[in-house]
Amino acid sequence: MILLLGGSGFIGSAFRRQLERSQIQYRSVSRSTCDYTKCDQLVALIRESKASFLINAAGYTGKPNVDACEVHKADCLLGNAVLPGVVRQACELCDLPWGHVSSGCIYRGCRADGGGFIENDVPNFCFRSPPCSFYSGCKALGEECLDGADLTYIWRLRIPFDQCDGERNYLSKLQRYDRLLNATNSISHLGEFVVACLQSWQQRIEPGIYNVVNPGAVSTQEVCDLIREHLLQDKRFRFFDDEKEFMQLAASAPRSSCVLSSKKITDAGIKLTEVHDAIEFALKNWSRSR
Numbered sequence: 001m002i003l004l005l006g007g008s009g010f011i012g013s014a015f016r017r018q019l020e021r022s023q024i025q026y027r028s029v030s031r032s033t034c035d036y037t038k039c040d041q042l043v044a045l046i047r048e049s050k051a052s053f054l055i056n057a058a059g060y061t062g063k064p065n066v067d068a069c070e071v072h073k074a075d076c077l078l079g080n081a082v083l084p085g086v087v088r089q090a091c092e093l094c095d096l097p098w099g100h101v102s103s104g105c106i107y108r109g110c111r112a113d114g115g116g117f118i119e120n121d122v123p124n125f126c127f128r129s130p131p132c133s134f135y136s137g138c139k140a141l142g143e144e145c146l147d148g149a150d151l152t153y154i155w156r157l158r159i160p161f162d163q164c165d166g167e168r169n170y171l172s173k174l175q176r177y178d179r180l181l182n183a184t185n186s187i188s189h190l191g192e193f194v195v196a197c198l199q200s201w202q203q204r205i206e207p208g209i210y211n212v213v214n215p216g217a218v219s220t221q222e223v224c225d226l227i228r229e230h231l232l233q234d235k236r237f238r239f240f241d242d243e244k245e246f247m248q249l250a251a252s253a254p255r256s257s258c259v260l261s262s263k264k265i266t267d268a269g270i271k272l273t274e275v276h277d278a279i280e281f282a283l284k285n286w287s288r289s290r
């Protein structure tokens with residue numbers, strides 16, 4: 001039995017779909033029925049449900065995007081920095097292995113050698129290394145709370161996309177935004193992300209931090225070219241001149257725009273599709289609904 005926290009959310013729903021597809025027994029828990037942000041309630045829930053693994057897909061992301069975290073700071077802090085520590089405490093009291101959905105947005109740019117950031121690189125887009133967004137600062141604090149935790153997977157997701165049109169899908173966002181920031185990013189196919197997270201537990205790979213992104217990196221311009229090639233031949237994309245203009249006209253918080261290495265998880269035997277191929281697959285199988 002797997003306990004799923006945050007199953008009502010965007011990422012939690014993807015976990016639910018995959019757990020159902022794989023016929024894995026699970027229980028999705030919402031704060032409205034059990035306040036899992038309180039350690040004693042979570043411990044009672046773990047014991048009562050006889051869980052053998054827990055997935056924490058709960059957190060605060062801001063709607064429509066992370067700019068909202070600059071305003072709703074207490075929610076962001078509680079959901080992303082405090083909650084992981086509470087879950088750790090409860091799981092440790094119950095000797096329960098678990099996985100935490102983190103974000104790759106605690107980095108900016110790439111390594112000095114031009115490669116993607118690896119798992120134990122120190123975050124450079126966080127409160128300890130400003131400037132950063134409030135959201136990214138909180139996600140990095142959340143990871144700090146898990147430092148040294150045994151039996152714990154930290155799965156770093158980044159800018160999710162897939163073949164289903166929707167307001168949280170990166171490929172849809174690029175089609176809808178008036179103007180675009182040209183950046184180079186590592187990004188995660190949502191379906192592949194949840195499969196990889198579940199496999200990391202099923203295959204008992206070494207617990208620890210994993211960048212769960214599709215191998216490689218892609219620029220916004222490249223994604224737009226693929227959208228034009230496979231979906232919207234006549235679409236004209238307009239770009240901001242630079243990040244300064246993006247911040248003046250469209251955003252209140254800086255974005256992390258970064259490249260991550262996925263070598264650790266693929267070396268552990270978990271398969272992820274090269275990023276351009278994954279985007280192409282999503283666009284070729286584009287669907288207006290889920």
Ligand SMILES: NC(=O)C1=CN([C@@H]2O[C@H](COP(=O)(O)OP(=O)(O)OC[C@H]3O[C@@H](n4cnc5c(N)ncnc54)[C@H](OP(=O)(O)O)[C@@H]3O)[C@@H](O)[C@H]2O)C=CC1
Pocket residue numbers: 005006007008009010011012029030031032057058059060061062075076078079080083101102103104139157158159160168
């Ligand atoms: N979406 C994205 O682009 C990315 C998301 N992530 C991470 O994935 C996790 C899930 O994100 P996502 O599914 O997009 O978020 P959603 O807002 O869609 O869902 C998150 C769920 O978390 C629960 N929750 C627990 N504490 C809080 C809180 N303080 N504020 C708001 N919700 C809370 C809620 O469920 P309930 O009330 O039912 O318990 C909510 O439905 C987060 O940790 C996020 O940082 C990482 C990278 C990218």
Ligand SMILES: Cc1cn([C@H]2C[C@H](O)[C@@H](COP(=O)(O)OP(=O)(O)O[C@H]3O[C@@H](C)C(=O)[C@@H](O)[C@H]3O)O2)c(=O)[nH]c1=O
Pocket residue numbers: 061064065066067103104105157158159160173177178179180181182183250251255257
């Ligand atoms: C607002 C806006 C963003 N963008 C770009 C910036 C960025 O590269 C990309 C996504 O930015 P958004 O503002 O839509 O989404 P954002 O909230 O920044 O997305 C992030 O959400 C949190 C939860 C994460 O953990 C991150 O991994 C990432 O998915 O789109 C534009 O090109 N034009 C725009 O008008």
